[in-house]
Amino acid sequence: GNSVTQMEGPVTLSEEAFLTINCTYTATGYPSLFWYVQYPGEGLQLLLKATKADDKGSNKGFEATYRKETTSFHLEKGSVQVSDSAVYFCALVTGANNLFFGTGTRLTVIP
Amino acid sequence: EAGVVQSPRYKIIEKKQPVAFWCNPISGHNTLYWYLQNLGQGPELLIRYENEEAVDDSQLPKDRFSAERLKGVDSTLKIQPAELGDSAVYLCASSLAWDGEQYFGPGTRLTVT
Numbered sequence: 775g776n777s778v779t780q781m782e783g784p785v786t787l788s789e790e791a792f793l794t795i796n797c798t799y800t801a802t803g804y805p806s807l808f809w810y811v812q813y814p815g816e817g818l819q820l821l822l823k824a825t826k827a828d829d830k831g832s833n834k835g836f837e838a839t840y841r842k843e844t845t846s847f848h849l850e851k852g853s854v855q856v857s858d859s860a861v862y863f864c865a866l867v868t869g870a871n872n873l874f875f876g877t878g879t880r881l882t883v884i885p
Numbered sequence: 886e887a888g889v890v891q892s893p894r895y896k897i898i899e900k901k902q903p904v905a906f907w908c909n910p911i912s913g914h915n916t917l918y919w920y921l922q923n924l925g926q927g928p929e930l931l932i933r934y935e936n937e938e939a940v941d942d943s944q945l946p947k948d949r950f951s952a953e954r955l956k957g958v959d960s961t962l963k964i965q966p967a968e969l970g971d972s973a974v975y976l977c978a979s980s981l982a983w984d985g986e987q988y989f990g991p992g993t994r995l996t997v998t
Contacts, residue, residue, distance in 0.1 A: 778927070810989075817889070818928070818976070818989040863927050871916070871984050872941065875927025 776801045780864050780876030787854055787883050795849040795879045797838075797864035805866040807831075807840050807847040808873070812861045821849075821862070854883045887911070889990035891977050897996045903965035906993045910958070910979030917954060918987060919962050920976040928976050934960065935983055967997045 781796040799807065809821040809831070822831035827842035836851045847864060864876040890909040898904050910917050915936050920928035931950070933941040936957040945952065949968070954960040964971055974992040 815991070817991040818978075820986060865927070870941065871980070871987075872930050872933070873928070873987060875929070877925065877927050 776805070776866060776868055776874045778864050778866055778874055778876035780879055782877075782879070784880040784882060787881070789856055789883055789885050790853045791883075793849070793851040793854045793858075793881070795862055795864075795881070797847045797849065797876060799845050799847065799864070799866050801845075801866055801868065801874075803868060805868055807838070808865045808867065809836070809838055809847070809849050810863040810865055810875075812863065812878070814860070818863065854881070856883045856885055859883050889977055889979055889988055891975075891990040891993055893993055894991065895994050895996075897998065898967055900969055900997050901966040903963065904967050904995060905961055905963045906975050906977075906995075908960045908962070908977030908990060910960075910977070911988055914979035914981050914985075914988075915957070916980045916983050916985070917960050918978040918980075919952060919960070920978065920989075922974040922976055922992065924973070931962070940983075964995075967995075969997050971995060972997045 777800045779798050806825045808823045810818045811821045812818050822833040824831040824840035830839045838847050838849045861878045861880045863878045865873050917934040919931040922928040932945045934954045952962045974994050976992045977990045978987040980987045
């Protein structure tokens with residue numbers, strides 16, 4: 775079946791620190807992979823995506839590389855800001871466009 | 886362009902009462918999704934519509950949950966009767982086509998007491 779495993783949070787970092795949130799997946803076929811972000815009081819927003827092996831998705835300083843050999847899609851950012859505080863969800867989609875989400879990782883960035 | 890609109894944003898009801906949630910997708914989006922998000926978990930698909938047809942409702946608990954999208958635009962999700970375990974956030978999303986990017990609404994937070 776399809777599933778996503780995310781590193782458990784919460785994660786607390788100081789401003790300008792390096793961020794890594796781990797994500798691994800199990801899927802039938804060749805899924806597309808996503809990171810969604812949920813800011814306080816707002817809906818889920820697509821942060822970045824990758825549709826095939828070795829693709830790198832990037833947006834707002836965040837990036838993640840689709841690693842088929844390790845079935846991973848880790849999220850990274852070189853220097854986090856207070857405004858990055860949110861809950862981050864790793865997800866995959868199969869051929870039917872049904873999204874499967876991880877449990878989410880809450881990030882808090884302190885000044 | 887307006888995003889996905891959901892109402893109400895918050896709802897508190899007593900167990901055994903009925904409740905309904907409403908979703909207005911982005912204009913022109915043919916595919917509509919309802920997700921359930923339990924506390925501390927990621928969203929899980931309940932039902933997916935292509936226009937007015939429910940093409941995937943395999944995860945919808947049909948004994949108490951129902952949904953409709955009569956004119957292929959707005960959708961309503963209903964629970965009758967509600968149970969304590971239904972307390973969660975109910976998310977609506979839409980996409981232009983069946984394989985398109987999904988855009989999410991802010992959700993309705995339901996508390997059943």
